[in-house]
Amino acid sequence: MNTGELIKQLAKNLNITQKQARRLLDQELDAIAEQLSLDHSVIIRGFGSFSVKQTRSQNRSSAFKASKKLKDQVKSWRPE
Amino acid sequence: MSKQHIYEGSIRNAIAQQSGDSKTLLRQFSAELFQTIEQALLTEGHIRLNKFGSFSLKWSKQRRGRNPQTGETIIIAAHPRVIFTPAKALKDKLNPQDIAQTDILQQEQAPNAKDQPKQLQLSREPYLIKNNHSQQKPDEKKSIRLIKPIAACLLIALFVIYFYPQQAQLPETNISAEIYSAPSPEKTREALPSNNEISFTKTSTLEPSIEEQQEAIPVATEIKQSPDKPTSAFFTERPHQLTDGDSLWRLSNKNYTNPFYWPHIYQANRLNIRNPNRLFTGRTITLPTLHGSPDSLTQKDKRHIAEGYFLIYLYQKKHNKPFPYYALLGASKYDPSIIEDRIYEIDEKDWQNLQLASN
Numbered sequence: 001m002n003t004g005e006l007i008k009q010l011a012k013n014l015n016i017t018q019k020q021a022r023r024l025l026d027q028e029l030d031a032i033a034e035q036l037s038l039d040h041s042v043i044i045r046g047f048g049s050f051s052v053k054q055t056r057s058q059n060r061s062s063a064f065k066a067s068k069k070l071k072d073q074v075k076s077w078r079p080e
Numbered sequence: 081m082s083k084q085h086i087y088e089g090s091i092r093n094a095i096a097q098q099s100g101d102s103k104t105l106l107r108q109f110s111a112e113l114f115q116t117i118e119q120a121l122l123t124e125g126h127i128r129l130n131k132f133g134s135f136s137l138k139w140s141k142q143r144r145g146r147n148p149q150t151g152e153t154i155i156i157a158a159h160p161r162v163i164f165t166p167a168k169a170l171k172d173k174l175n176p177q178d179i180a181q182t183d184i185l186q187q188e189q190a191p192n193a194k195d196q197p198k199q200l201q202l203s204r205e206p207y208l209i210k211n212n213h214s215q216q217k218p219d220e221k222k223s224i225r226l227i228k229p230i231a232a233c234l235l236i237a238l239f240v241i242y243f244y245p246q247q248a249q250l251p252e253t254n255i256s257a258e259i260y261s262a263p264s265p266e267k268t269r270e271a272l273p274s275n276n277e278i279s280f281t282k283t284s285t286l287e288p289s290i291e292e293q294q295e296a297i298p299v300a301t302e303i304k305q306s307p308d309k310p311t312s313a314f315f316t317e318r319p320h321q322l323t324d325g326d327s328l329w330r331l332s333n334k335n336y337t338n339p340f341y342w343p344h345i346y347q348a349n350r351l352n353i354r355n356p357n358r359l360f361t362g363r364t365i366t367l368p369t370l371h372g373s374p375d376s377l378t379q380k381d382k383r384h385i386a387e388g389y390f391l392i393y394l395y396q397k398k399h400n401k402p403f404p405y406y407a408l409l410g411a412s413k414y415d416p417s418i419i420e421d422r423i424y425e426i427d428e429k430d431w432q433n434l435q436l437a438s439n
Contacts, residue, residue: 001124001126001127001128002127003128003129003130006113006127006129009116010112010113010116013112013116014108024101024105024109025113025129027099027101028091028109028110028113029132031091031094031095032091032132033132033173035086036170036173037173037174037176040083040084040086041083041084041085041086042085042086042088043085043086043087044088044110044114045087046114047117048162048164049085059171059174059175060171060175061166061171061174062133062170062171063164064133064162064164066161066162070118071159073122074118074121074122074137075160076122077122077125077137077160078139079139
């Protein structure tokens with residue numbers, strides 16, 4: 001799935017326009033990215049947490065840790 | 081910059097303030113968003129969010145691992161893992177030196193009508209997020225960490241004050257004294273014009289350090305045998321198995337109520353204990369009889385303790401420890417005759433120091 005498909009589905013499920021959905025999505029991801037850029041970790045309950053880690057090349061990168069709930073949810077998944 | 085944990089709720093509040101969207105809508109939206117991501121992961125195993133990153137599932141094979149607490153080997157079953165790969169835009173945001181470049185790029189692309197959100201992102205002020213609960217915790221922990229040593233020091237100080245009057249007259253001769261900053265011979269000689277003052281200064285300088293040493297050792301477990309209460313002797317001889325945390329000083333304090341009688345035990349076990357500072361758990365030593373009460377020792381007890389102190393002197397002399405004559409002071413305190421009896425074992429230098437100290 002890519003962003004376009006995600007926006008379509010979100011708009012459909014929430015009864016909002018696609019334009020609105022795109023704006024909300026960008027806002028949300030933007031806010032998360034901004035907190036990460038301040039070196040904070042962002043915790044989303046039931047989904048996981050984003051944190052900043054220092055990579056060896058002196059650059060900072062984002063790490064994601066799935067929450068227990070998400071891990072349980074995807075447990076049934078099997079690779080093809 | 082302090083590391084904080086930001087929860088989605090506070091992010092939502094900040095967004096609501098900034099954009100004027102209703103909080104209910106934002107809550108519904110983010111719930112739906114993450115649910116959709118989850119669903120997409122389950123159905124397709126992959127989802128890419130533009131300018132943020134992509135989530136994917138990766139199959140992790142069964143492997144061997146260790147329980148970090150017990151070190152026990154366990155088998156971790158095969159399971160899917162959620163992998164997040166940050167997009168280049170996100171990485172650039174995290175690395176400020178690259179931000180200037182991305183800004184230029186975004187401004188170049190800005191004329192496109194579709195890129196309205198990007199313009200928003202550039203023009204708006206940063207989200208202000210209030211987070212109260214994560215910053216106070218480390219401070220509390222720090223203060224607790226500080227209180228512990230202070231409390232320990234206070235306890236030691238109280239302990240010292242409590243024992244001070246009882247042992248004030250006794251020159252303390254602990255072998256491990258050299259570890260601590262023992263007074264130099266010249267200083268002690270200057271500071272010792274009379275007999276009483278000698279012992280006073282020495283106990284005062286040495287006792288706290290010894291106390292600390294004892295405190296540092298883990299507390300000995302309770303002695304299983306209950307002490308007998310004979311009619312004649314204060315303490316009758318019995319064996320004692322050394323446990324973790326035992327020291328002669330402690331055993332003496334426990335059984336004879338006076339830690340300065342520890343050479344009494346040393347003398348009784350002189351064949352088993354080579355270094356009185358190093359005892360071995362599991363070995364059995366004898367706690368010798370104390371005939372008189374701790375306050376009024378019999379002549380036999382005094383002689384025995386004096387011999388113990390003399391043994392310490394010999395040990396210190398043999399191992400070139402500083403100020404061995406301190407032990408002689410202890411010996412002469414309990415039984416002055418021992419010095420004359422065994423004068424052939426005393427070094428001339430120590431003899432002179434002893435004379436200086438006792439005159």
